[in-house]
Amino acid sequence: MRRGEREDAVRAVLGRAVAPVPPGLYADAVRRGDRLLRRRRLARRVLWLLACAAVLAFAVWAAEARPWAEPPSRTTPPVTGR
Template sequence: MNRAEREAAVRRIMERAAAPVPPDLHAEAVRRGERLLWRRRLVHRVLWLLACAAAVAFAVWAARTHPWVEPPSQTTPPISGW
């Protein structure tokens, strides 16, 4: 198919009558978009809540166990009776 044939084919496609659009298409698209946005907001809020809960749980655990402190050595017995 050369360029002139392609242009003619495109013109024929463009000259056709537009396909009928359902009358409630816009309302359905708006409803669907609002539902998707609501779900996205809900998921983001839940994820933020989980992240905050994880941060608080980590802070409480770290405050109680002190993981940064080196544990006492258990390899040598205590010296007593000198």
């Protein structure tokens, strides 16, 4: 099926008389969609907050622990020259 034929088929399906839509369906769909968007937005903000907190915690740990520095020697060299 070519694109034009597909579009014509879709128009034909949409143009047919269908069962009537319940009167409150649109309002329910809008309400559910708004709720879904609010939940997604809240989840996204919480995840960003957790990511920022993790970065901050890592930065504080790295500044305190200094994992890139060589640890001090645990043994002392022998005393010579006396």
